[in-house]
Amino acid sequence: MKNIKVLGSGCKNCETTANLIRIAAEQAGAEIDLEKITDMAEIMGYGVMSTPGVVVDGKVVHAGGLPGPDLVRQWIAE
Template identity: 85%
Template sequence: MKNIKVLGSGCKNCETTANLIQIAAKQAGTEIELEKITDIAVIMGYGVMSTPGVVIDGQVVHAGGLPGPDKIRQWVSE
């Protein structure tokens, strides 16, 4: 099971990113644990300066703007 964190203030892009990850994981048949992190101190602890940020199994894989669908599918299928 992958642990995926979406880092952000809860803005529209952050919510959309979380929803797209859930949809892609379901389509791929991949079990994920999805967390939404809104605490600025925690987000800064990952070194993310622009949101949404995405952390998979402790590694930052994206920061700033909506990730593309191909990138999201790659994350959940790896």
């Protein structure tokens, strides 16, 4: 099971990113543990300065702006 964290304040882009990940996992039949991290100190601990950020299994894979659907599917498939 993949651990995926969406880093952000809870803004619309952060919520949309979390929903994109949830939908991609459902479509792929993949089980994920999806967390939303809103604590700015924890977000900055990952080195993310612009949100939303995405962390997959402890590795930052995206920061700033909405990720494209193909990129989200790639995170789920890896």
